[in-house]
Amino acid sequence: MDMCWIDGKILPATQASVNVLDHGLLYGDGVFEGMRFRHGRLFRPQAGLDRLHRSAAALRLSIPLGREEIMAALEELISAHGQANGADNGYIRLVVTRGVGRLGIDPATCPKSGLFMIAGQLSMASTQARASGARLIIASTRKPGPETLDQRIKSLNYLHNIMARMEATHAGADEAIMLNTHGFVAEGTAESVFIVSNGRLLTPPTEDGALEGITREAVLQIAQRLGLPARTQRMAPYDLYTADEMFLTGTGLGLLPVAEVDGRKMKSSPGEVYTAIHAEFEKLVDEETRQGISRVYT
Numbered sequence: 001m002d003m004c005w006i007d008g009k010i011l012p013a014t015q016a017s018v019n020v021l022d023h024g025l026l027y028g029d030g031v032f033e034g035m036r037f038r039h040g041r042l043f044r045p046q047a048g049l050d051r052l053h054r055s056a057a058a059l060r061l062s063i064p065l066g067r068e069e070i071m072a073a074l075e076e077l078i079s080a081h082g083q084a085n086g087a088d089n090g091y092i093r094l095v096v097t098r099g100v101g102r103l104g105i106d107p108a109t110c111p112k113s114g115l116f117m118i119a120g121q122l123s124m125a126s127t128q129a130r131a132s133g134a135r136l137i138i139a140s141t142r143k144p145g146p147e148t149l150d151q152r153i154k155s156l157n158y159l160h161n162i163m164a165r166m167e168a169t170h171a172g173a174d175e176a177i178m179l180n181t182h183g184f185v186a187e188g189t190a191e192s193v194f195i196v197s198n199g200r201l202l203t204p205p206t207e208d209g210a211l212e213g214i215t216r217e218a219v220l221q222i223a224q225r226l227g228l229p230a231r232t233q234r235m236a237p238y239d240l241y242t243a244d245e246m247f248l249t250g251t252g253l254g255l256l257p258v259a260e261v262d263g264r265k266m267k268s269s270p271g272e273v274y275t276a277i278h279a280e281f282e283k284l285v286d287e288e289t290r291q292g293i294s295r296v297y298t
């Protein structure tokens with residue numbers, strides 16, 4: 001059962017509600033953050049809250065609670081989720097909306113922003129895809145470039161991503177890759193993209209539309225510890241088609257190997273690099289949450 005924190009109260013998510021005049025609902029005016037917890041503790045919440053505040057600042061959106069208040073609410077929510085489900089692991093969605101205002105897009109009519117958090121389980125890939133690799137397509141729906149809106153803002157506006165995901169479903173694929181308006185690889189519909197090519201681990205740069213992913217950053221750190229050359233690099237579809245390995249990463253997803261893109265099969269899936277990084281990532285999350293490192297937020 002998903003649980004929700006809203007207005008200082010915790011209740012089943014199915015019983016929670018927002019005002020129909022909230023501009024987050026009406027116009028997608030707001031930001032969100034995703035976090036994973038394990039052993040009842042969040043993984044790198046400071047990084048998530050930093051990104052949330054950057055997104056909010058870019059939209060001139062105030063966050064109605066301080067960091068310590070948010071962390072206290074998150075810990076209370078995780079505890080309630082554990083009591084309701086008998087599970088100490090899961091996914092958090094933290095949402096900040098512009099708040100209730102008059103009809104019309106002007107945010108000046110919204111005197112107070114809103115905040116709510118949902119804790120639950122999130123499964124973004126099938127058992128088969130995790131075992132043998134996901135089948136991807138390159139979507140025709142493009143990711144807006146920085147000349148329209150900086151994609152580092154983790155906003156509630158996800159229509160482009162939804163349209164691309166619908167393309168994947170219609171094609172019978174597991175997921176879609178989105179290109180930006182200039183034809184370069186940006187990301188999946190909700191994931192960062194990595195390829196292995198000639199012994200190097202590569203991921204698209206944020207200026208091409210890639211999100212500053214927390215899992216993405218952890219993977220780059222792991223690669224450095226393993227002595228694997230890793231960097232950001234601009235990519236075209238050609239680079240995906242000719243890669244030795246490919247995988248996706250994300251807070252909700254974790255790590256997922258890719259078997260093929262547009263019918264072009266990877267040389268290996270799961271590959272050796274993915275397998276090594278995945279093992280180290282799981283160890284990293286387990287160690288940090290068991291030791292309580294991720295609870296440090298001051």
